[in-house]
Amino acid sequence: MAESPDAAIRRLASQAPLPQGGQGLVLSPEAVAEIAAGTGLPGCGIEARALELDILPTRYLRNMHGITPGDQIRLLRGSVAQVGLGGLGGTLFEQLLRLGVGTLRVADGDSFEASNLNRQALCDMTTLGQSKAESAQRTAARVNPSATVDARHEFLTRDTLPGFLAGCDLAIDALGGLTHRLILQQCAAEAGIPLVTGALAGWTGYVGVVMPGQPGPAQFMGQDNGAEEALGCPAPSVNMVATLMAAEAVRILRGEPSPLAGGMILIDLKQLTFETVRL
């Protein structure tokens, strides 16, 4: 009889010093990969089960206890649908992988070009010309093969967005430009899931959380492209906005209300001000 996943987890767990002191049982990334290969189960499911058995996946030891074991299980069993794999999307994707969000459905119809090199985390000299979706799939295999990643090389539309969002816990708007953001906000509301959105121009940016039925930035930002055409998108602004979006994604996946629900935080890195406004 084949070994059960629980038996395999217990057999491959080992004692190790824990960051907060003392010793505990941990499960290495190699052990997770071995059990995944042997059972055909996704690594994220094995890691969630290990946490339920009080065995900490080594990969997430340094998430603890900013993210508690219970929260980590929620992230591992959580699913995110992210539209866009450019500046915001690349940084977000890497953070979601490292955080241990179990299921990531991502889409972008673009391929990397030289003008993406200033900010897009998945863009480097080796990925120029490559589709952003393919690059995301490869990055996931390198950074966290436990994640179940479905990366689609396509631009989503009013017709295809509902299927893309279906079954996910959370939608993320990592689009570039304003043209498609309102459609995404409407589709997320129709799917009944929260939307984390963000954008920037120069040293200014914002992050908002839109619960179904609530107002969101896309309703008044218009659909012509904005100030980013004149001011560009420097990496610190991109990463700041992506980081705040990732933090709100974690908060929502762990089941907490977001302080940004029905509002947005406006970030100005030139004057170094942060202000939360109600919509």
Add this chain to the structure above:
Amino acid sequence: MGIEIKCFATLAPSLPDNAADYPAEPGETVRSLIAKLGIPEDDIALIFINSARAYLDSEIKDGDRIGLFPPVGGG
């Protein structure tokens, strides 16, 4: 006491030198204020007064903090 004005992104060049203590006339609205600042109405996507969303016809009172935000969509 005047009002405090903050202009974001492409609107920053329209910020007056006395933006931290700008004189507001009696009956001042956002519409009359941005006309004085020379900002076209269409250039503004989001207005807020004291951290709450406001509109072109919203009245401005002494001590208010006014924020003007253009369309921003970069990623």
